[in-house]
Amino acid sequence: MSGLVVAAAGLLLGLGAGVLGGMFGIGGGLIIVPALILFFHDSPKTAIGTPLFALIWPAGLLGVVEYWKTGHVRPVQGAWIAVGFLLGGYLGARITLSIPVATVKRGYAVFLLIVGVYFLFSASSESSRPLKMPPLNPATDPFRDQVH
Numbered sequence: 546m547s548g549l550v551v552a553a554a555g556l557l558l559g560l561g562a563g564v565l566g567g568m569f570g571i572g573g574g575l576i577i578v579p580a581l582i583l584f585f586h587d588s589p590k591t592a593i594g595t596p597l598f599a600l601i602w603p604a605g606l607l608g609v610v611e612y613w614k615t616g617h618v619r620p621v622q623g624a625w626i627a628v629g630f631l632l633g634g635y636l637g638a639r640i641t642l643s644i645p646v647a648t649v650k651r652g653y654a655v656f657l658l659i660v661g662v663y664f665l666f667s668a669s670s671e672s673s674r675p676l677k678m679p680p681l682n683p684a685t686d687p688f689r690d691q692v693h
């Protein structure tokens with residue numbers, strides 16, 4: 546595959562995943578990993594490692610800016626999630642790289658199946674109104690009045 550084709554395909558895949566991520570709060574695991582396996586014929590381990598490289602650096606920066614403008618970001622909660630994500634990403638990579646590819650594929654398929662079934666059966670029962678979540682600690686959350 547030529548460099549231009551790789552660049553164009555990567556750009557389109559990233560654009561599609563970014564739009565869906567911005568709309569639904571989902572990450573590369575649900576969009577990019579299957580696309581890399583199906584369309585680029587990457588191994589599951591490569592398909593998992595590539596979006597980690599792509600997503601960790603920008604981490605949806607422009608999407609965060611848009612949500613920040615409307616007060617829909619809790620920085621303290623987000624910081625704790627980031628710390629957990631950092632540790633979890635390391636542990637997940639160590640585990641994935643130490644197990645057979647067939648096990649990775651089966652585990653990922655089960656994960657997608659569970660998510661799909663959940664979405665299928667919860668879609669009609671969920672309210673369309675946004676949730677109003679209380680801050681983690683009202684005394685220390687400087688953005689508590691901005692959450693809508």
